[in-house]
Amino acid sequence: MRNFTFIPAFVVFVLLSAFNLSFLSSFPDDSTTVQNIEFKIPEDALKIEKIIGDRPIKISLYLSPNExxxxxxxxxxxxxxxxxxxxxxSLNSFDEFYVYSSSLGLTLPQDKTANSVxxxxxxxxxxxxxxxxxxxxxxxxxxxxxxxxxxxxxxxxxxxxxxxxxxxxxxxxxxxxxxxxxxxxxxxxxxxxxxxxxxxxxxxxxxxxxxxxxxxxxxxxxxxxxxxxxxxxxxxxxxxxxxxxxxxxxxxxxxxxxxxxxxxxxxxxxxxxxxxxxxxxxxxxxxxxxxxxxxxxxxxxxxxxxFYTNQTFDDKIISLKQTGEFKYDVLVERLGSKSIDQDVVLITENDTLWQKWNSSNNWKTFSFITKDKVIAAEIDPYRKNYFDINFTNNSYTIEPRYGASLSIAVRWYFWIQNALMIIGSIG
Amino acid sequence: MIVNIKNSLIIATRQIYYNIKFLLLMWVSNSIGALVLTIPVYYLLTENLSRSLVSDRLAAGFDYLWFIQFSNLYKSNLEQLPYLIYSIVGVYTLVQTFFLGGLISIFHLPKKNHMVDFFYGGVKFWLRFFKILLISLVLFAAAFIINDLLGDLISWAFERTGNYMTDFILRSLRYIILIILIGFVTIVSDYAKVHIGVTDDNKIFNSIKLSVLFIKHNFNIVFTVFFLVAVIGALGAIVYNIIEIFIPRTPYYFLVLAFILQQMLVIFRLAVRMLFYSTEVFLYKDLNADFIEPVIVEKV
CATH class of the missing domain: 1.10.390.10 (Neutral Protease Domain 2)
Incomplete structure (x- = not known):
C-alpha cells in the first residue's frame, strides 16, 4: 500500500524537479566583480559584442540562446x-558595459557603480x-x-x-x-x-x-x-x-x-x-x-x-459668461492646495487670447474682449502641470458637448450586452 | 428522417426563422439589462465631459491620460460597478432560464409556437431548469477552482526558474482544460434541459445521467453539431471585428453605423444561442426516436 502512495509522489517530484532544473544552474550570491561573473556564465549563453558611440564604449551582451x-x-x-x-x-562614461539576461541565473555585484546590469x-x-x-x-x-x-x-x-x-x-x-x-x-x-x-x-x-x-x-x-x-x-x-x-x-x-x-x-x-x-x-x-x-x-x-512640501493641484474653470456685447468673463478656481503660474486662454473661432494667472488667490475672474465667436476658455492649455489631478475641468465650453460621452457609453453598452450574453448563457 | 449534420443544421435554422419573435424578445431583455448598467456610466461621463474640450480630443482619438484621470476621479463610483454587473447578470440569468423553458417547448412542438405556449413552457420548466443551473454553477465554480489551483502549482514549480516557455505552454494547456470542462458542463446541462423539455421528466439527476449517456452514445454527431454552431458564432464576431476596424470614429454619425452593426452582432449571437437549442432538440428527438420496422401486408 505504501508503494502505491509513494509512486505518484515520486513521479510528481521527478516532474517538478525536471521543471526546476534551471534552479540547479543558478549561482549563490558571491559575485563581486564582472570578472567573477564571466566564469559563471553558462556555456551555451549567447555573447554579442558591439562598440558604440564617438567616445567608444564596448558593449557585451549575454543572452540565453532562445533570446x-x-x-x-x-x-x-x-x-x-x-x-x-x-x-x-556628457559626464564620465564607461569604457566597457555589460548587459546580462536574468534568465542566465547570474547575480551581479552589489556595487551600484559597476558597469553591468x-x-x-x-x-x-x-x-x-x-x-x-x-x-x-x-x-x-x-x-x-x-x-x-x-x-x-x-x-x-x-x-x-x-x-x-x-x-x-x-x-x-x-x-x-x-x-x-x-x-x-x-x-x-x-x-x-x-x-x-x-x-x-x-x-x-x-x-x-x-x-x-x-x-x-x-x-x-x-x-x-x-x-x-x-x-x-x-x-x-x-x-x-x-x-x-x-x-x-x-x-x-x-x-x-x-x-x-x-x-x-x-x-x-x-x-x-x-x-x-x-x-x-x-x-x-x-x-x-x-x-x-x-x-x-x-x-x-x-x-x-x-519639492519641499506635498501639495495637491487641481485648477478649474468654473464658468464662462458673456457679460457685455464683446466682453466675456472667465471664473477660475484653484481646487487644490497650491498651484503654479498658469496661462488662462479664451479660444475663439479665429484666435486664442492669453492672460497670465500668477497671484496666490484661490479664485479670479478674467475678462476678455473679442468680437469673434467664443468657443471655450481653458487654463493650462499645454498641460504643463503633471500633478493636476483633473485636466478635464481645465476647460469650459460655451455649448455643451455630448458626443464623446455618448460614443463611450455606446461602446460600454455593447460590452455589457456581450458580457450579459456570455455570463448569462449558463442559464 | 435521416439524421445528419447538414439536415440538423438546416432544420434547426428554419425553426429559428419561424420563431423570430422570440429572438426579438431575447434581444429586448438583453438590451434592457445592458441599459440599466450603462445609464450610471453615461451619467459619470456626461458630468465629466459635457463642458470640456477634452470631449473634442476624445472625438479625434482616445486620450489615455483622460482615462486614468477619469478612473481615479470616479474610483468609488466605478468600484461599485462590478457589484451592479453581478446583480444584473444574476437577474438576467434567471430570466434566460425562463426563456429557455419556452424555447425548448416550442422547438419540441413546432406547431405550438404561440407566445402563450412560449410562456407556458417557461413557467412549466423554470424550477427544474433552475436546479440544473445551480448544479452547473457548482461545476463551473469547480472548473475555475481547478484552473486556479493548477495555476498556483505552475507558478510554484516555475518561480524564478526563468523557464518561461514551458510555463507558458502549461498555462495555455490549463486554459484548454478549462474550456473543455466548461464545454462539457454546458453540453450536458443543455441536453439535460432538452431531455426534461421533451420527456417532461421531473428527476434532475436522472436527466443529467441520461443526457450524459445520450452524448456518449451519439458523441460524433452531437459534438460536431455543437462545435459547428460554436464556429458559426465565432465567425460572426470575426466578421464584425473586421468591419469595425474600417468604421471611422469621427464624425459622430458614424457612431450610429457602429451601433447598428453592434446590435446586428448581438442579435446574431442570440440567434446562434437559439440555434444551439434548436439543433439539440432536433438531435435529441430524432436520435431517440423509436425505429418502426415496416410492416409488409400481402394482398391475397
Missing amino acids: KEYSERILSCIEHTFHFLESNL LVDIDLFIPDRNFAFERGLSAKICERYIANNFGRDNPYWVVKGIPYYLASRIVQDTYGSSSKVFQFVRYVPVYGMLLQHYNEIPIIYTVGSFEEPIGTACLETYYNSNKIGSINDDPVLLPDENSIFINGVIKPELMFLTLEKIVGKENLLNAFSKFLIIEPDSAVAEVFWNSLQENSSYDLSTFKENF
Whole structure:
C-alpha cells in the first residue's frame, strides 16, 4: 500500500524537479566583480559584442540562446541610451558595459557603480510597447549617474533622475507606447483591460491606445498614498511604497513638469552641472540653483510646492459668461492646495487670447474682449502641470458637448450586452 | 428522417426563422439589462465631459491620460460597478432560464409556437431548469477552482526558474482544460434541459445521467453539431471585428453605423444561442426516436 502512495509522489517530484532544473544552474550570491561573473556564465549563453558611440564604449551582451531574436532590440536601446546621455549630460562614461539576461541565473555585484546590469526578458516583447526599453534604459541611467554622483542618496537623484531620463529617452527615440494587457500571463494584447478574473479578460477593448510620456507614473501616483514629499528622508517615510512614490514617481512627474516650464535643455544642463557635485554640499540647493541660473522663471514657489512640501493641484474653470456685447468673463478656481503660474486662454473661432494667472488667490475672474465667436476658455492649455489631478475641468465650453460621452457609453453598452450574453448563457 | 449534420443544421435554422419573435424578445431583455448598467456610466461621463474640450480630443482619438484621470476621479463610483454587473447578470440569468423553458417547448412542438405556449413552457420548466443551473454553477465554480489551483502549482514549480516557455505552454494547456470542462458542463446541462423539455421528466439527476449517456452514445454527431454552431458564432464576431476596424470614429454619425452593426452582432449571437437549442432538440428527438420496422401486408 505504501508503494502505491509513494509512486505518484515520486513521479510528481521527478516532474517538478525536471521543471526546476534551471534552479540547479543558478549561482549563490558571491559575485563581486564582472570578472567573477564571466566564469559563471553558462556555456551555451549567447555573447554579442558591439562598440558604440564617438567616445567608444564596448558593449557585451549575454543572452540565453532562445533570446537571440531580441538582441538587436536590446543593443539598439543600449546605444540610444548612451547616445542620449553622452550628448545631453556628457559626464564620465564607461569604457566597457555589460548587459546580462536574468534568465542566465547570474547575480551581479552589489556595487551600484559597476558597469553591468541584469535585464529581464519576457517571453514575448510587443513591438509597439516600450516598457522593456524603459526598464533597461532606467537601469543603464542608474549606473551612469551612480558612476558620476558617487552617493547612495538622495533617492530622487539616484532613482528619480534615471527613471525620468529613461522615460525621456524612450519617448524621444521610439515615441509613445501602445497600451497592452497580458493574456495567459505572457501573451501581450494591444488594448485595455477593464474587468478580469485572474488572467481571464472579461471586459476589454482591443486596439491601439497610446500612452503618452508620464502616464505610467501617473497611474501609480493616483493608486498610491501621497504621504511625504520628494525631499523627505526615506528613513522617515512609513513604508516601501511611500519611498518609491517620493523617490521615483513624484520626481519623474516633477521633472516632466519642469521640462515644460524651463525647457528640456535647461533641465538637462542643470543635471550635468549638479551631478558632479562636491562631496559635502547640499544636493537639493545645488540642483535648484543650477536650474535657476539657466531660467528666467522664478522657481522659488515651484520648489516649495513641488519639492519641499506635498501639495495637491487641481485648477478649474468654473464658468464662462458673456457679460457685455464683446466682453466675456472667465471664473477660475484653484481646487487644490497650491498651484503654479498658469496661462488662462479664451479660444475663439479665429484666435486664442492669453492672460497670465500668477497671484496666490484661490479664485479670479478674467475678462476678455473679442468680437469673434467664443468657443471655450481653458487654463493650462499645454498641460504643463503633471500633478493636476483633473485636466478635464481645465476647460469650459460655451455649448455643451455630448458626443464623446455618448460614443463611450455606446461602446460600454455593447460590452455589457456581450458580457450579459456570455455570463448569462449558463442559464 | 435521416439524421445528419447538414439536415440538423438546416432544420434547426428554419425553426429559428419561424420563431423570430422570440429572438426579438431575447434581444429586448438583453438590451434592457445592458441599459440599466450603462445609464450610471453615461451619467459619470456626461458630468465629466459635457463642458470640456477634452470631449473634442476624445472625438479625434482616445486620450489615455483622460482615462486614468477619469478612473481615479470616479474610483468609488466605478468600484461599485462590478457589484451592479453581478446583480444584473444574476437577474438576467434567471430570466434566460425562463426563456429557455419556452424555447425548448416550442422547438419540441413546432406547431405550438404561440407566445402563450412560449410562456407556458417557461413557467412549466423554470424550477427544474433552475436546479440544473445551480448544479452547473457548482461545476463551473469547480472548473475555475481547478484552473486556479493548477495555476498556483505552475507558478510554484516555475518561480524564478526563468523557464518561461514551458510555463507558458502549461498555462495555455490549463486554459484548454478549462474550456473543455466548461464545454462539457454546458453540453450536458443543455441536453439535460432538452431531455426534461421533451420527456417532461421531473428527476434532475436522472436527466443529467441520461443526457450524459445520450452524448456518449451519439458523441460524433452531437459534438460536431455543437462545435459547428460554436464556429458559426465565432465567425460572426470575426466578421464584425473586421468591419469595425474600417468604421471611422469621427464624425459622430458614424457612431450610429457602429451601433447598428453592434446590435446586428448581438442579435446574431442570440440567434446562434437559439440555434444551439434548436439543433439539440432536433438531435435529441430524432436520435431517440423509436425505429418502426415496416410492416409488409400481402394482398391475397
